[in-house]
Amino acid sequence: MVSTELLSVENLRLAVARSGLEVVKGVSFSMARGEIVGIVGESGSGKTLAARAIMSLEPPAIRRTSGSIRFNGQDVAQLSPSALRQLRGANIGMVFQEPMTSLNPSMLIGRQLDEGLALHRKLGPDERRTLILDMLRRVGIKDPEGALGTYPHQFSGGMRQRIMLASVMLLQPALLIADEPTTALDAVVQRDVLELMVELTRAHGTAVLMISHDLSMVARYTDRIIVMCKGEIVEEGATQDLLRQPKHPYTRKLLAAMPRRLPAREIPVSTSPIVEVRNLVVDYKGRQSFFRKEAGKRALHGIDLSIEPREVVALVGGSGSGKTTLGRAIAGLLEPTGGEIRYAGRSIKPGAQGWNDYRLNCQMIFQDPYSSLDPRMTIGSLVREALRQMPQMNSREKTDRVYEVLREVGLNETYADRYPHELSGGQRQRVAIARAVVRRPAFVIADEPVSALDVTVRAQVLDLFADLQERHGFSCLFISHDLGVVEQVADRVIVMQDGRIVEEGDRDRIFDAPQHLYTRRLLSAIPALETTAAGGVRLKWRFDEDPQIQTAAHA
Amino acid sequence: MRLPAPNAILGGAIIGIVIICALFGAIWTPFDPLKINFAARLQPPGPVYWLGTDEFGRDVLSRLMTAAATSVWISLLTVTAAITAGTVVGVLTGYLRGWTDRILMAFNDALLAFPGILLALGLLAVIGANKYGIILALGLAYTPSVARVVRGAVLSLREKEFVEASRVMGNSEVFTMARHILPNCIAPLTVLATSMFGWVLLSESALSFLGLGVPPPAPTWGNMLASSRSFIAQAVWLGVFPGLCISLTLLGINLLGDALRDKLDPRMRGV
Numbered sequence: 001m002v003s004t005e006l007l008s009v010e011n012l013r014l015a016v017a018r019s020g021l022e023v024v025k026g027v028s029f030s031m032a033r034g035e036i037v038g039i040v041g042e043s044g045s046g047k048t049l050a051a052r053a054i055m056s057l058e059p060p061a062i063r064r065t066s067g068s069i070r071f072n073g074q075d076v077a078q079l080s081p082s083a084l085r086q087l088r089g090a091n092i093g094m095v096f097q098e099p100m101t102s103l104n105p106s107m108l109i110g111r112q113l114d115e116g117l118a119l120h121r122k123l124g125p126d127e128r129r130t131l132i133l134d135m136l137r138r139v140g141i142k143d144p145e146g147a148l149g150t151y152p153h154q155f156s157g158g159m160r161q162r163i164m165l166a167s168v169m170l171l172q173p174a175l176l177i178a179d180e181p182t183t184a185l186d187a188v189v190q191r192d193v194l195e196l197m198v199e200l201t202r203a204h205g206t207a208v209l210m211i212s213h214d215l216s217m218v219a220r221y222t223d224r225i226i227v228m229c230k231g232e233i234v235e236e237g238a239t240q241d242l243l244r245q246p247k248h249p250y251t252r253k254l255l256a257a258m259p260r261r262l263p264a265r266e267i268p269v270s271t272s273p274i275v276e277v278r279n280l281v282v283d284y285k286g287r288q289s290f291f292r293k294e295a296g297k298r299a300l301h302g303i304d305l306s307i308e309p310r311e312v313v314a315l316v317g318g319s320g321s322g323k324t325t326l327g328r329a330i331a332g333l334l335e336p337t338g339g340e341i342r343y344a345g346r347s348i349k350p351g352a353q354g355w356n357d358y359r360l361n362c363q364m365i366f367q368d369p370y371s372s373l374d375p376r377m378t379i380g381s382l383v384r385e386a387l388r389q390m391p392q393m394n395s396r397e398k399t400d401r402v403y404e405v406l407r408e409v410g411l412n413e414t415y416a417d418r419y420p421h422e423l424s425g426g427q428r429q430r431v432a433i434a435r436a437v438v439r440r441p442a443f444v445i446a447d448e449p450v451s452a453l454d455v456t457v458r459a460q461v462l463d464l465f466a467d468l469q470e471r472h473g474f475s476c477l478f479i480s481h482d483l484g485v486v487e488q489v490a491d492r493v494i495v496m497q498d499g500r501i502v503e504e505g506d507r508d509r510i511f512d513a514p515q516h517l518y519t520r521r522l523l524s525a526i527p528a529l530e531t532t533a534a535g536g537v538r539l540k541w542r543f544d545e546d547p548q549i550q551t552a553a554h555a
Numbered sequence: 556m557r558l559p560a561p562n563a564i565l566g567g568a569i570i571g572i573v574i575i576c577a578l579f580g581a582i583w584t585p586f587d588p589l590k591i592n593f594a595a596r597l598q599p600p601g602p603v604y605w606l607g608t609d610e611f612g613r614d615v616l617s618r619l620m621t622a623a624a625t626s627v628w629i630s631l632l633t634v635t636a637a638i639t640a641g642t643v644v645g646v647l648t649g650y651l652r653g654w655t656d657r658i659l660m661a662f663n664d665a666l667l668a669f670p671g672i673l674l675a676l677g678l679l680a681v682i683g684a685n686k687y688g689i690i691l692a693l694g695l696a697y698t699p700s701v702a703r704v705v706r707g708a709v710l711s712l713r714e715k716e717f718v719e720a721s722r723v724m725g726n727s728e729v730f731t732m733a734r735h736i737l738p739n740c741i742a743p744l745t746v747l748a749t750s751m752f753g754w755v756l757l758s759e760s761a762l763s764f765l766g767l768g769v770p771p772p773a774p775t776w777g778n779m780l781a782s783s784r785s786f787i788a789q790a791v792w793l794g795v796f797p798g799l800c801i802s803l804t805l806l807g808i809n810l811l812g813d814a815l816r817d818k819l820d821p822r823m824r825g826v
Contacts, residue, residue: 332722333722359723362723363723363724364719364723366720367716368716371716372715372720373717373720374721374734375739375821376738376820376821386724388726389724419821421821421822432720435720
């Protein structure tokens with residue numbers, strides 16, 4: 001008789017080989033055939049290591065100290081290397097986080113897909129080709145025949161993740177491990193890929209172990225959720241129960257960290273906007289050399305927007321929508337091809353009068369806290385550098401101001417002498433925020449300031465940001481692809497697609513009554529939260545029944 | 556404070572000895588390095604002449620000590636010149652891009668297409684063979700590769716967000732280059748400088764070997780090696796000791812360079 005249990009992990013312990021530091025501390029769970037289970041946890045929770053151990057793919061620096069992993073009744077640890085290779089791919093497939101690097105860039109798509117099949121299945125070339133073409137069609141590649149002869153770079157991130165999925169599902173594994181499969185993708189694309197993944201695995205009866213930091217994403221597609229924290233499983237349960245009645249404080253903390261809408265703020269009516277953009281056009285030049293010029297690309301097609309004092313305006317859109325380009329153009333980091341940027345009623349341009357004043361009053365917070373701080377400077381000198389252009393302050397005042405702002409962002413003076421690499425991601429982003437506000441600017445551009453952070457850290461940084469904004473009253477252009485975050489922070493929302501503004505309005509209007517199809521598709525990717533009495537949440541998916549959204553998702 | 560790594564100690568010790576010998580050799584040597592004494596021709600190493608004598612009866616140890624000063628000095632100056640010029644070109648082209656980049660790099664690539672030693676030979680033929688001629692010629696020959704390496708590092712650095720952050724803060728381009736770009740190039744530069752020190756030492760030896768280096772009778776490790784060639788069968792020590800000096804100095808420089816690179820990087824501290 002075939003048992004329904006597919007995988008059972010018992011008391012798995014993993015430790016760093018050199019220091020003996022335990023990173024996975026006695027994890028036990030099991031999965032049935034065809035079941036979809038989510039492992040949720042923040043970075044450092046050991047979720048990825050635990051999942052890799054299932055395939056005996058833990059990194060060389062990590063050693064398994066105890067525990068057993070049984071897959072299909074076989075103990076994985078007892079398998080010979082060749083049996084393990086059979087297990088990988090043929091029985092357990094894996095989809096990685098980064099679609100940009102998980103496909104070999106120098107190998108044709110057709111050959112990459114063929115590799116696994118040729119290795120694990122005894123089929124002729126023609127049969128394999130039929131299977132591959134069929135699978136490519138199923139994952140939504142429009143011209144499968146043509147796709148075989150192309151390279152990975154010719155596809156977008158979402159398409160690559162589909163191809164990755166196709167290559168794994170071709171072998172019809174009994175278990176698919178998906179490690180943050182869509183974290184690198186846009187909200188809309190993310191939903192399409194996940195839906196495809198669930199559909200494909202259902203059809204083949206494949207069980208899925210979905211690893212993610214995003215509780216709401218996992219909740220949508222899984223039957224059961226395992227919550228991990230610091231190497232241990234803190235809670236496990238059926239998805240709906242776990243969300244509605246979380247038992248462990250950490251699960252409650254995760255749920256509480258999910259962005260939610262706050263009551264709309266009163267913004268004093270002002271007479272004139274602080275920043276205005278009129279008919280802004282940006283062209284990217286094509287590749288140029290001595291001998292030829294390639295055609296460029298228009299990134300922004302005549303954008304108009306205005307931002308009032310004290311207002312937080314969110315700019316949302318998928319990748320390639322031009323939102324980052326717009327932010328950079330307003331920050332003066334790239335020169336617009338046409339149009340006008342006005343600050344406090346005056347037209348500004350690099351080198352022109354008033355530019356310096358604008359430069360000092362318009363600051364920027366970048367996305368990646370790991371690359372936005374010079375690794376060779378201390379925190380104190382990093383923040384202080386922003387005060388360099390302020391001759392009216394003397395050295396003492398500057399030092400005092402640096403300490404003051406470090407306290408404001410929740411880091412104390414002792415951090416001033418540390419280097420960025422000694423800080424966590426959240427702390428680094430606090431430093432980046434400190435650097436942006438230390439000069440008391442009137443306007444701050446924040447380009448995806450929290451998308452690189454863990455869920456609970458993200459909630460803290462967002463609170464900090466709202467607090468600072470309230471206290472110092474700067475206006476903000478908040479660029480993000482994450483509508484959940486936008487719903488929490490924005491007063492007004494601007495939706496962009498393909499270099500154009502498609503919809504614009506107050507936050508409540510956009511979130512409750514979106515007009516444009518693209519806005520509705522964006523919104524369909526994030527849940528609306530309802531808090532339950534037990535301290536949990538109920539997730540409501542927007543436009544789930546909307547036929548237009550459904551067809552768009554499957555196009 | 557932790558003890559430095561054993562590699563750093565070893566490298567430091569070797570370089571320390573070479574420098575002490577070089578300095579000491581300028582003041583005092585056991586014998587006059589240029590004094591010819593046919594009575595003591597081709598003496599093997601012994602109690603009087605510790606490292607033996609050469610075909611003119613000159614003391615090898617004294618000559619090696621004098622040569623240390625010349626060889627190390629030439630290499631040091633050449634590396635400094637090449638690194639300075641190459642870094643300036645590399646940072647300018649990598650950061651400014653555009654026409655500056657195209658013109659300077661086209662010129663740079665043309666130089667790079669020439670074998671370094673050939674270029675130096677040609678230049679020496681024009682300038683004339685002396686100490687400063689060698690420094691100029693080798694410095695010019697090694698500049699293009701520095702420029703290439705630095706430009707590559709700068710190209711990736713300028714896309715980093717902290718460089719943009721510097722622009723947003725209102726810093727000038729020059730300040731951004733000096734404060735953010737240059738310090739972050741130090742790691743590749745130290746590695747390059749140390750290995751280049753070795754190449755230059757060898758090139759200088761090769762030039763001396765070809766008779767285009769420091770003119771005899773003044774000793775350098777290279778020309779001592781060169782003149783030992785004809786006596787390799789009778790007097791093996793003539794070639795072995797200068798060769799050992801070159802190899803050991805290279806070893807020391809490389810060990811020290813590695814340690815220096817780690818030391819200069821805040822990310823490697825206190826880990």
